[in-house]
Amino acid sequence: MKKLNGAVGWIGVVFALLTLVVSGTLAYGTNRSGILLN
Secondary structure, three states: HHHHHHHHHHHHHHHHHHHHHHHHHHHHHHOOOOOOOO
C-alpha cells in the first residue's frame, strides 16, 4: 500500500510539472506572437 501511495505521489508531481511546462510554453508562445489573452 505504501508503494502505491508513493507511485501516485510521483505521478501527481510529474503531472504538475508537465502542466507548468505546457502552460509556460503556451504563455511564452502567445507573448511572442503578440497576442495577449486575459
